[in-house]
Amino acid sequence: MVTRWDKISEQRMRKAEAEGHLKGLSGEGKPLPHRPEAALIDSGTAVGHRIMAEAGALPREIELKKQIAALHERLALETDPAARRALMAEVSTLQTRHAMEAEARRKFMGM
Structure with a gap:
């Protein structure tokens, strides 16, 4: 099920990507590291949070x-x-x- 948060995360990630904020980040092109606390939320939200954090776009x-x-x-x-x-x-x-x-x-x- 796609939630509103998933849609918002996706929109913000696409915007950051379009503005070039996601280029040249450490770990670019590599799988995300294992983070046990991320298991408490769905994987889509966890990935969205991680990408936003690395791009400096924290909530x-x-x-x-x-x-x-x-x-x-x-x-x-x-x-x-x-x-x-x-x-x-x-x-x-x-x-x-x-x-x-x-x-x-x-x-x-x-x-």
Whole structure:
């Protein structure tokens, strides 16, 4: 069954390909490496995610997740109470935005 996400992924991959963003990437023409976490989603979606990531076209939801992880690392090293509060506020804001992006994706995909 083809989902809306499959169609969106395909459109974005075709656009990136047409714009030349997929040329000269490491591993071009080789099979994708085995990734156990990719087994949790269908293979078409996994391939779409991988191609988009290598082309630098990450979904906003993933970008926010990376930013949150980076802030958590900074927070773990911070000792100044005022700076920690500021970082915690920033983490909270990004977590809220991430939740909104995830909810929007779920609604769009009819989940």
